[in-house]
Amino acid sequence: MYDVVIVGAGINGCACAHELSKAGKRIVLFDKEGIASGGSGAAGAFISPKFSKAGELKEILHTAFKYSMSFYEKEFPKLLTKSKLLHIAKNETDDAILRIYKEDTDLELLNTPDNERESLCINAGLVNARPLCLAMAKSAQFIKEEVLSLEYDDGVWLINETYTAKEVILATGAYKQILPEPYIQMRGIWGHRIDIETTSTNAHSIHQFVSISPSTDGKLAIGATHNVHYHPQTSTEAYDVQEGRKELLEKASRSLKLENVKVVKDYTGLRSGSFDYMPLVGSLVLSHETLENKDIHFQTKKPNFQEYTYYPHLTMINGSGGYGFVLAPYLAQILTENILCGKEIPKGLQPARFFGRYAKKL
Numbered sequence: 001m002y003d004v005v006i007v008g009a010g011i012n013g014c015a016c017a018h019e020l021s022k023a024g025k026r027i028v029l030f031d032k033e034g035i036a037s038g039g040s041g042a043a044g045a046f047i048s049p050k051f052s053k054a055g056e057l058k059e060i061l062h063t064a065f066k067y068s069m070s071f072y073e074k075e076f077p078k079l080l081t082k083s084k085l086l087h088i089a090k091n092e093t094d095d096a097i098l099r100i101y102k103e104d105t106d107l108e109l110l111n112t113p114d115n116e117r118e119s120l121c122i123n124a125g126l127v128n129a130r131p132l133c134l135a136m137a138k139s140a141q142f143i144k145e146e147v148l149s150l151e152y153d154d155g156v157w158l159i160n161e162t163y164t165a166k167e168v169i170l171a172t173g174a175y176k177q178i179l180p181e182p183y184i185q186m187r188g189i190w191g192h193r194i195d196i197e198t199t200s201t202n203a204h205s206i207h208q209f210v211s212i213s214p215s216t217d218g219k220l221a222i223g224a225t226h227n228v229h230y231h232p233q234t235s236t237e238a239y240d241v242q243e244g245r246k247e248l249l250e251k252a253s254r255s256l257k258l259e260n261v262k263v264v265k266d267y268t269g270l271r272s273g274s275f276d277y278m279p280l281v282g283s284l285v286l287s288h289e290t291l292e293n294k295d296i297h298f299q300t301k302k303p304n305f306q307e308y309t310y311y312p313h314l315t316m317i318n319g320s321g322g323y324g325f326v327l328a329p330y331l332a333q334i335l336t337e338n339i340l341c342g343k344e345i346p347k348g349l350q351p352a353r354f355f356g357r358y359a360k361k362l
Contacts, residue, residue, distance in 0.1 A: 001164045002028045004339070005157065006140070007147045007178065008171035010040035011129075011324045012317045014136035015332035016169050018075075021139035023340055028163065029137055032146035036133035038173060042191045042269035044211045044223050045129040045325040047072070047080075051087050051101050051120070056348050057277055061323055064330035065124075071329040072127055079132045083214045084110060085124035086204040088255060089117040126205060126213060127325055150178055152312060167339060170284075170316040174272035176233065179311070181287055183358035184280075184351060186319060187273040190230040192244040192266065193223025199260040209251040219264070222252045226322065232270060241266055274319035274354075281317050281331050282338065282350040283310040291359060303356035305347060315339065316351055 004020050006013045009031035017027050031037065049065040050058045072080040089095045095118040102109060102120050110121040143163075150168060151158045157165045170178065174188035197218055206212040213221040225248055230239055245263055252258060274280055289309040290296065296307045317335055320327045337343040347353065 001156070001166070002026050002141075003165065004028075004167040004169060005030065005159055005163065005165040006169045006171055007031075008173060009035040009133065009137060009142065010038055010171060010173060011036070011043070011133055011328040012320065012331065013169070013171035014040075014133040015328035016171065016317060016335060017140040018136040019332045019336040020339075023336065027140035028165070029140045029142045030145055030147050030159070031142070032144070034144060035137050035142060036130040037269070039189070039191050039269035039271035040133055040324060041130045042193050042224055042267035043129050043271075043322075043324060044193050044213065044221055045127045045132070046085070046205055046207070046211050046213075047125045047127065047326055048085055048087075048205075048207065048323075049107070049326075050323070051098060053097055053100060054104075060278070060349075061326060064323075064327045067330045067333075068326050068328075069125060072125070076127070076132060076135055079128045079135060080125050081127070081214070081216075082123065082125045084121055084204045086112060086119060086121045086206050088115050088119040088206065088208040090208060091117075094118065121204070124205060129325065132325075147178055150314075152314075157313065166313060168314045169335070170314070171318065173318065174231075174270050179284065181284060181355075183285070183287060183355045184316075185275065187228065187275060188231040189271040189273050189321060190227040190232075190239065190268070191224035191271050191322075192227070192239075192241075192248065192268050193221060194245055194248055194263050194267070195219055195221050195265040196249075196258075197260075197262045197264055198258055200256060200258050202256055206255050208255040210248060210255075212252050212256055222248050223267070224322070225251070226271075239268060241268070244268075271321060271324065272318055273321035276353075277321065278348055279317070279319045279327055279331060280349065280351045280354075281315075281335050282345040282352070283315050285310055285352050285355040287355060287358070290355070291362070298356070298359040298362070300360075303352075305350060305352040305356070308352055308355065
């Protein structure tokens, strides 16, 4: 019997394993391929806020950026590379957004090199993606196995008719859902990153058309590009790695002159995003049982999530998009406090928000 089963060993699942293990819980982590074998392993893993106008996503990423920089420096300092992040606007619209951002932010703004477009520079960093996930998962038992069945009986979850646990966390990304709730539909975002050798040098993390890491021993990391049309489970043709490399290098060359380039490694994987771009953290609604409740008025602008019926002792963490390594430590802490102490999760993060919209349409 385990305290918690976590399904999915990307950055979200590994961050939850780390937090719950620190709390003394017995954790088992499942993944059908391996730790950080998907989108998390292909991530550039840049730690950055969201440079945009005001909004709920900007605010949570601002908080998560500060939290995660402190978290990585304290918990995994050898896997964090501190660097100056140079963000350059792509076009005139971005110019205006960055000007507003710089006026409103409480982050320390550093001097920037001359650029044709608006730009800003802050202290930030990047982490070593796969080694970080492995380090986070170190205190949990890992089982390389696809989870095909989840059953709840007499206060216990039964996984694949073999393993038992008191709690289940689903961190499965944009792959096929284990519990097919119709209101949960994730966007699959295919990512491709490359490591290159080059005689060009780069002093900053550059974010513009694509992300470029600072130089380390003559190498740069470029990526990851996002492709919403390719999905490994539904696409009829294989992903074109050569075309992906070409796109990455072309985008990077608009920000930094690259000379004597040799691609030394490719990383690819599927990320998950939600349709309102906010992550999903918290309990899953049992849609059939909730819809049968005649006392609930679904046609309301402000649904009461407490009226819904939920899966017992089952939560999810998903939908971080390209900000997985920024959000994961912060969201894992929120979810852990909810599981262990019953601390309420903000409504804007709860998966129940999608059920409310789904029920209203019905």
